[in-house]
Amino acid sequence: MTIASPAQHAPVVVIAPDSFKGSLSAEEVAAAIGAGIQAALPAAQIRLCPIADGGEGTLDALMHAGGQRLTIDCRNAAGQAVRAPVGILKDGSAVVESAAIVGLTDDAGTAVPVEQRSTLGVGDAIRSLLDQGARRFLVALGGSSTNDGGAGLLAGLGMVFLDAAGEVVPPLPAQLHRVVRVDTSGLDARVAEAAFVAMSDVDNPLCGAEGATAVFGPQKGVTPPQVEQLDRSLAHFAQVLERALGRSAAERPGAGAAGGLGYALLMLGAQFRSGAETVADHIGLDDALAGADWLITGEGRSDAQTLHGKAPFIASQRARRAGVPTTLLSGGIDRASLGKLQQSFSGCFSITFGPLPLQDAIAQAPGLLRDSGEQLARLWLAAAKG
CATH class of the missing domain: 3.90.1510.10 (Glycerate kinase, domain 2)
Structure with a gap:
């Protein structure tokens, strides 16, 4: 999908993550990513669509x-x-x-x-x-x-x-x-x-x-x-x-x-x-994706099991049907699963910036999500300018 110049078009970003179980609700994850996006792209239209797959949250x-x-x-x-x-x-x-x-x-x-x-x-x-x-x-x-x-x-x-x-x-x-x-x-x-x-x-x-x-x-x-x-x-x-x-x-x-x-x-x-799928229907994810430029989704940890009906995968499939590229932003990414994950996501990123004990990552999750959202938005902006 061609990204329009920021001067011509303020991006519409749909943020549809699952919860970071034991840490943040899907709504809190979406809000933190959204705050980071708008720090880099103040004019961006953010559509928050927290999602789940039938489990906690x-x-x-x-x-x-x-x-x-x-x-x-x-x-x-x-x-x-x-x-x-x-x-x-x-x-x-x-x-x-x-x-x-x-x-x-x-x-x-x-x-x-x-x-x-x-x-x-x-x-x-x-x-x-x-x-x-x-x-x-x-x-x-x-x-x-x-x-x-x-x-x-x-x-x-x-x-x-x-x-x-x-x-x-x-x-x-x-x-x-x-x-x-x-x-x-x-x-x-x-x-x-x-x-x-x-x-x-x-x-x-x-x-x-x-x-x-x-x-x-x-x-x-x-x-x-x-x-x-x-x-x-x-x-x-x-x-x-x-x-x-x-x-x-x-x-x-x-x-x-x-x-x-x-x-x-x-x-x-x-x-x-x-x-x-049921949650996506009830929250109107397809409507949110209409006219969007970008979907960001994620979960606490992503691996090959993500592709077996987990919320981020379902969100990416719906985005693909709408012609919207999807970025996966999760607490952790299984490196061995990258080859499979990147078949469904345009890019796969972890919110951590270096080695970090799990309890520290959980405690710092809101800030890590916000900072990662901002860095992704700056990458988007650079791509748009190019």
Whole structure:
């Protein structure tokens, strides 16, 4: 794309980064980059479009486009009473971010072993929003600490799991092997009136070598000896649940998202969608790219996995369709992945200017982003003059 002379044209810059998880929200990242751009190009028109891919920060990204933010009572992964944020968008869609309820970064929720954690709180959140009239739900699945096949979610919505003696089985990974019958009579009737979109960037099935436990369990605390046992428990639970509901979903792409929370939503009739694509639609990224000269996107760290449906990749694909060049500006860039990354991005840059301890980089992230944005803009200006 030919860059017009600054004298003839003030550039339109779209800034659409993901969050720097554990450090800055996507909105804060976008604002810092934007400040740097305008330090070098005061006349630039900046369009901030913070984005996410279904993990931590998805609620914030969606709420940037407007809506009502609420705080509701629910349970964390350990079953403790907590208050968690949810949202209702301007179109009436309710947003539930799993990471904000049963997230991997919640110290209290992860104080118990993974086999004792549940997604009950996600069911609490949906029920609370049903009480407020919501009937369309966007459920962000990334960043969960759970591996319960979504049993907690279903129990939170009224399903009851029973053992051979007719005793209630808690919806915990360590107990799912005991389930022999599912009582669906108590399922909240309003669920049948609701439409669910499960948002994630993974397409794993529920069980097996590519399933929830084998692939994502270790990062949640599943030990090697537990993998086969918990995987078998999920497979058993799915067999009983599918017999009770008369449908199947264990092998469907995305069933393994969020430790099987994706599976439970699919069993409730959810549509499974790319988190980044869904967010991009709701925040109007395509509209923001119309007539733009430049897109800047990024994330905490970029590597080859970025190209598998992560937010910066989705943003770059949409920019390419609009004829807009894209720069990747991330906290860190995997040098070994540059060859692959540069096929989707016009340039790939890290915000660090030299060796820096991680904690210092996190603390200095706003300034580093601002300085990097300014230097990129000066490069743009030099190219335009040339």
